[in-house]
């Protein structure tokens with residue numbers, strides 16, 4: 001949701017990248033935020049002065065700024081967790097919070113496999129092994145989640161981990177559209193996430209960027 005009375009400003013590039021699960025969380029919870037989209041040609045300058053002004057503490061994006069505070073938060077995982085704590089998306093109890101942490105990191109590991117593949121100059125030759133690796137990782141997640149049998153990763157409601165996993169599935173489906181077909185829990189998870197009204201609206205809106213990363217084949 002875009003708003004003129006934004007609680008948060010999310011600074012990132014005009015791609016989905018590492019910001020997308022943060023956007024999904026903001027959108028699903030209808031938290032007012034504004035996007036500060038940095039074009040490539042402006043990034044060098046901003047990167048050079050960001051650590052000095054405090055606006056980009058570690059010279060990388062995404063960064064979340066909270067309106068009315070001096071807080072400029074870097075690191076996508078820290079941003080997602082910060083919003084989750086503030087907006088009741090960190091589980092109903094400590095066990096759910098720990099599960100959300102574990103499953104967020106599991107989704108990050110799968111995302112890293114995707115990044116290693118997509119940025120590999122021999123990506124075409126490695127497509128099959130990438131798909132097999134990603135599928136094996138989804139199989140383990142499927143096994144774990146089937147044994148718990150909750151609708152969302154940590155329990156009955158979404159946590160920051162669910163938005164991350166949804167985006168990780170979406171980016172890998174761009175490589176292999178039926179990647180989660182063998183996995184019934186993951187399929188039902190995806191359907192549930194995609195049919196949440198605010199997510200459904202966002203996914204088809206012009207606010208959502210088509211590209212996960214700025215590469216022609218991604």
Ligand SMILES: N[C@@H](CCC(=O)N[C@@H](CS)C(=O)NCC(=O)O)C(=O)O
Nearest residue numbers: 017018059060061062074075076077
């Ligand atoms: N661990 C950081 C990594 C941030 C990161 O790698 N950001 C990239 C974009 S996805 C970036 O700012 N690249 C531009 C640069 O380093 O100059 C996070 O999760 O936020």
